[in-house]
Amino acid sequence: MPQYNPPLRDMKFVMHEVLNVADELKLLPKHADIDVDTINAVLEEGGKFAAEVIAPINLSGDAEGCKLDKSTHEVTPPKGFKEAYAQYVEGGWPALSCDPEYGGQGLPILVNQGMYEMMNSANQAWTMYPGLSHGAYEALHAHGTPEQKATYLPKLTSGEWTGTMCLTEPHCGTDLGLLRTKAEPQADGSYKITGAKIFISAGEHDLAENIVHLVLARLPDAPVGSKGISLFVVPKFNVNADGSLGSRNGIFCAGLEHKMGIHANSTCQMVLEGAVGTMVGEPNKGLAAMFVMMNAARLGVGNQSLGLTEVAYQNAVAYAKDRIQMRALSGVKAPDKAADPIIVHPDVRKMLLTARAYAEGGRALSTYVALQLDKALASDDEDERKECEAEVALLTPIIKAFLTDNGWIATSHCMQVFGGHGFIHEWGMEQFVRDARINMIYEGTNTIQSLDLLGRKVLGNNGATLKKFGKKIAAFVEEEGTSEAMQEFINPLADLGDKVTKLTTEIGMKAFQNPDEVGAAAVDYLRVVGHLCFAYFFARMAKVALDKQGSGDPFYTAKLHTARFYFAKLLPETASLIRTARAGLPSLMDMDEALF
Amino acid sequence: MPQYNPPLRDMKFVMHEVLNVADELKLLPKHADIDVDTINAVLEEGGKFAAEVIAPINLSGDAEGCKLDKSTHEVTPPKGFKEAYAQYVEGGWPALSCDPEYGGQGLPILVNQGMYEMMNSANQAWTMYPGLSHGAYEALHAHGTPEQKATYLPKLTSGEWTGTMCLTEPHCGTDLGLLRTKAEPQADGSYKITGAKIFISAGEHDLAENIVHLVLARLPDAPVGSKGISLFVVPKFNVNADGSLGSRNGIFCAGLEHKMGIHANSTCQMVLEGAVGTMVGEPNKGLAAMFVMMNAARLGVGNQSLGLTEVAYQNAVAYAKDRIQMRALSGVKAPDKAADPIIVHPDVRKMLLTARAYAEGGRALSTYVALQLDKALASDDEDERKECEAEVALLTPIIKAFLTDNGWIATSHCMQVFGGHGFIHEWGMEQFVRDARINMIYEGTNTIQSLDLLGRKVLGNNGATLKKFGKKIAAFVEEEGTSEAMQEFINPLADLGDKVTKLTTEIGMKAFQNPDEVGAAAVDYLRVVGHLCFAYFFARMAKVALDKQGSGDPFYTAKLHTARFYFAKLLPETASLIRTARAGLPSLMDMDEALF
Known part of the structure; x- marks a missing residue:
């Protein structure tokens, strides 16, 4: 089974020695109290959670996968996932960078990102359950009514409820303008939503008592194309006025996808049968509201591959130092052994160093962008906010596509270091490769990222x-x-x-x-x-x-x-x-x- | 489910219009009767077998995998595999390029290679069952005693029996000099062989009535390292003097590996418990004898990725013409549709053309090398034989490593064309990627191939x-x-x-x-x-x-x-x-x- 040691030394180097994040963050009113020790303490504790709680259930989770009971529409993730999530909630981790107004700890995005890098290294499939909540949290925080905020944000912040993003339909992924799910207005101001969604990550599971679905759909009179899409919040269980859970809403998991990787995350086909929802933001402007979630999600996907690159590197190094096979071309290096450890071979080192450099470069770039994002969100200088926002927008597609392409290359190299053993499940290396592959696809394929960069972010202005x-x-x-x-x-x-x-x-x-x-x-x-x-x-x-x-x-x-x-x-x-x-x-x- | 159309037009173009193989082959005494029509007829029939018999059981075979009954040590491959193999044997396909002296059809290697490209496209995991037999056939044909030849070659040629190569042990893959399996000489001239082998492809299955294992082991007095390794033939069932099957020999499947890909091929941990074998070739020269098999196997592995590149390309093109999503940046191309087919997007074409070019380039190079191999084996001019042999030796590591690295890139690109659907099992694209990954590892990792090319084949002379x-x-x-x-x-x-x-x-x-x-x-x-x-x-x-x-x-x-x-x-x-x-x-x- 693979091992994982949180790369705290390198994280601290990037944050404190290269970017001096504490000094920069202190200039932002909401982070005036932040200091190096607080950041480090959170990362250290977070590293323990990643390495001790969720890393041990990564390989077993991949082998077991999720199960759907078709009669109840309930999904059971692999053994240990529910218990790990309970520990995560109990530790207050979901609240890390959430708004204190809704129970959050108000820490910088940058700290949360460090936490997520480690969780992604330890168990990408598990980390997607809480990870998807952030998108729902951010969309509601930015566009929700006071009532929606009061109903959903405290529960998403505490982690008692999780969230999803329901965008894709069988005939449309990239081109959401084609979507068909319908929302019919009701007399009480709510909507009845009907349609079919696919590829809904963490769409159904038993980790949390309720699931908050953010759903894109069309109003009856909506214009065709992407200008006729509205955003709705559709809970798994309707929420009573006192905040308690009410009746089961008409949104069900109709099937689980059989996938190349992230087996332990439930990728659901969701059916909406007149599910009750309320609108988030303005009619026909759902796509813009959804993009709030998607930009953050794109940074998150780059971070997933950063995590996989790091953990694949660590395990390949350990193997390369331990495995003996052949002698160095330049002469015997370990005369006491029957052969030299394979780390003496230049090409083995090249594969290892490729992964190492991609991890370290990715960490530096991601941390820099997270800092700019904190400034974009919290600076009291509007010019600075705008400038930082533009820089984040420029670098987001690079983090998404460059880090995930690099993660594919790096995990494949690290698997190669293991020779035939790399192809075998029990070593865990091939899982990293399979899990890394989705990151090049979802939240906008890497081709879409490149068009966003060159067409919109660069040539566009x-x-x-x-x-x-x-x-x-x-x-x-x-x-x-x-x-x-x-x-x-x-x-x-x-x-x-x-x-x-x-x-x-x-x-x-x-x-x-x-x-x-x-x-x-x-x-x-x-x-x-x-x-x-x-x-x-x-x-x-x-x-x-x-x-x-x-x-x-x-x-x-x-x-x-x-x-x-x-x-x-x-x-x-x-x-x-x-x-x-x-x-x-x-x-x-x-x-x-x-x-x- | 993926579709497959044998690329007969391109195969014929390369063979007849670029390389004029029939004219070249006719100069070789044993192929004096070959002509274009014969070659084409075999490829056309072979293409039907690939597309109609084994392609339909590729996806289902991957999902089902192999099953080991631990009490009987018997392995059952997925549904339909045994029946397809029976059809293969009945059609006389195993005998295609085998020696007529043992029942073979004596056709050029080049024709057999074309047949294998198509079978690899259709179902790499299934194709490995007959594919491994060729190694055993060639080692016995080159180094076997007259008795061994008489016992094994007709059955391998007909396909009634299959073969394996038992090299790797848990602690040694690349560095076979470290191997520990022991062979003790018996009074009757046979050997009792004891040890453990891993990663034995097609090591146990029910497709054939007997399995002929070629096993590397050490004699009691053997020198350490690679100069103390001998080669033995160890049948699953001992063979009586009259050729009928005798008692079960002491070579058993102790476990099946859980792998990233080629799920439908049984990758076995084999235990030898005093299994009875006879020596092939000279004592302590087993590695050299085994290399006869390994060079052919390396060309075969390159051919596996050529097959996967071709079939991945075909399916990605079909999807790219059918799937509509977004409009071309240069303006609407399909005004009658809600969006343009994605083949209008330049990067989609780049991914498709990459796979297409890698398939066509790989086919041309492989066919050329196969022709040189036919000349190396069958020319009556010793100088030509030697020259062709040297060229094949030079190009073999390139075919193995370049084609398999290209296959990894190409299958991944073709999967990417499918967007999220590419990650889902039922489309078949992610299977091509997973199957392609092993080809960079087995039969000598691609790093080993590169050292063989630069160190031995280029700088060595x-x-x-x-x-x-x-x-x-x-x-x-x-x-x-x-x-x-x-x-x-x-x-x-x-x-x-x-x-x-x-x-x-x-x-x-x-x-x-x-x-x-x-x-x-x-x-x-x-x-x-x-x-x-x-x-x-x-x-x-x-x-x-x-x-x-x-x-x-x-x-x-x-x-x-x-x-x-x-x-x-x-x-x-x-x-x-x-x-x-x-x-x-x-x-x-x-x-x-x-x-x-």
Whole structure:
């Protein structure tokens, strides 16, 4: 069974030594009391919960899966899941970054994200049960009526109830404008909702006493397309005026999907048979309200793959140090053993370091974005709020797509380190790969993310947001440009920055002629900008590590090596990506559809 | 459920229009009677078997898996597997390329390989049951005593019995020198073999009445390491002098592995409890004898991923033409529908064309190598035999590693085309991904393949074999260099050829200083040479397609488009690979093991 050690040292390094998050957060009125010790204490306790409570039921949960009783429509998750959730609620974890007005602890998003990274490492499928609640919480917090807030937010905050997002239908996923679920207004101001939804994560289970479904549906007179969609809150059990649970509402699980991974999370086909709901936000503006949830969810999905990358790395390292097989080409390294541990082989190290660098780069970028998100939500300066919001919007598709593509590569490499054993369930490595695969698909496929980045976030405002972010990089390059020791990091970073500027202009010009050029280049473009972000944060981390080399702490030596590996072996991917992005549209569109 | 249409048009194009295999094969005495019609007739019938008999039980087989009865040690594969195997035997398929002396049809390896590509597309897990027999057949054919041949070869040829390769033990896979299974000589000349083997594909099942295990073990006085390993044939049921089945031999399935994929193939833990066997070949030279089987097996594994790439492509194309979602960025394409079919989106096409190009390039390279193998085995000119053998040896690790890495990329892309549905079992796409993953591991991991290529096959003889292959490419470049229409293919091919020459020299020089430099560069190097092969064959295919453009057959137009896509979007990967290969060892080895 895989092991997991929360990477607290690296989390603290990124938060406190690279980003100085406590100083930044203290400037925000609602976080004026935050300090390093509080952040660390929460992460330490959270790490214990992840490693001791939910990691041990990850492999068994995958093997067992969820069960649906078709007569009662009740779903039973695997053994131990309910008990772990009770512990989670008892520990107050759901409330971590929720609003104190509804019982939350009001801690920064950044701390919650650290907690979630560890839970995702330990057990992605389990973590999705509480994880989906956040989307419902945020949509209701932003758009709910006072009554809806009073009814649902305290229970979602305490974790007594969980939430879902009911968007997808069999014929529409990406294109929600096509959806058909109907909402008929009732005399009492409520709605009766009828339709079928699929791929509803945590759609039905016995972990919580009620489930709060956020459902997209159409009003009878709604315009066609995406401008005719409204958002409704539909509880599993209707809620009485005194807050107690009333009758069973007409929203049922009709089937569980058999999936490649995240077996322990119930992916439900939901049927709504005149289910009673109330509207959230304004009529026909449901998609906008839903996007509040989806942006947070996209960061959350990137974080899932960060967690998987980290845990896969840890286990592959342990195996590579333990497993003996063949001798090093450069001569015997472990003469006391029948063979050398496989970590002596350069390509084994390359696979391990790829995962390590993707985990460390991903953690730095994610933590930075979480900090910007905290500022976007809590700064008392409107300009700062807007600027941070724009930067978060720019970097969200990168975190979603770049981190999940990297997680797929990294978990597959770590599995490969195990040779044949990697393919066997009991070692747990193949589960990480299978679980990682969904992250490239849900909450908007990675292609959709790339179109969001290039089409909307970059070209949509003539590159203004990207330029602002680029100025931060340029300032760092300027600052460190004279340091001899930093040359090896600064030069390729500056070079890539120039190339991104040039590439962006070039694609922008072509897209002016034919908008499909955006679609032809977007996926490659996103990876190039992802590497620019990683190069920037690895350079910043290397700077800190160089400054602290004298401390004798080997952590800094390891950080420097990882940064050097990143620049030598991963960043060069951009050479190909820039070429294929520039190759553009012709080779994709010239072939007639009939010839495929 | 996925569909499968045997790609007969492309197979015939490669065989007859690009490689002119019939003319080449006719020069070999044993294939003097071969002709285009015979080859085509076998492929057409074989395609029917694949598509009609084994494709329909692929998805159900994956869901059902194999069952072990621990009391009897008997294994039952999924429903329909036994019946399909009976049809396979009845059709005479096992005998296709076997020696007529033992009942075989004596057809070229190339034809058998085409048949296997189709069976791998249809059902990789099922195909492994007959597939493993070939290894046993070849080892016994090459090294068996006349008695062993008479006992086993006719039954393996007819398919009445199947075979296995029992190499791996829990503590040793790659490093077979560590193996511990013991063989004690008996007074009657036989051996009693005791030990434990794992990962034995098709190790136990009820498809055939007997299973012929080829087992590696140590004699009592054997030297340590790989020079003390002998090969034995150990039947499940002992064979009486008259050829009838005798007593049950002491080799049992003690457990089935729970795996990521190929669920329908029984991956067995085998226990040998004084099992009776006879030696194959000479004492302590078992590893060499086993390598006869392993080289063929490595080509077979590349062929498995070729099959998966093709079938994943076909299904993703069908879905992309059918599924409507969003409008093209360049404007509405299907005004009669609520949305455009997703094949209008450039990145969907990029994913599809990636799979298509990897399938077509892989088929061309594999068919070429199969032809060289037929020449290596059957030419009456010893020089030609040796030259072909060397070329096959050079290209075998490329087929194994490049095609299986490509298959992983391609099946994952094709799954992505399905969005959320790709993650669901019933669509079959995620099964292709899971099945494809083992191909990068077994029969020597892809890292091992890359070391075999760079260390042994290239640097091991100072690049002589690579140079000979390079001369073929150079001759083609020379020949077509003046053709205006061929410039777009010839220029990048010639350029990559130069770069490979330079890179090889450079790594060779470095490896002279430190042999670990081979391990640092090998995986990147293999992909670069893989692309050189694909560029060569795509250029050759483009040449034929250009010549036949006037025929009006749209096949040639599609071939040209695919070739152009390959050069525009896939070949540029070499730009990054060359950089990372050249970055060499330091960033991999500088970090102390303790810091991982």
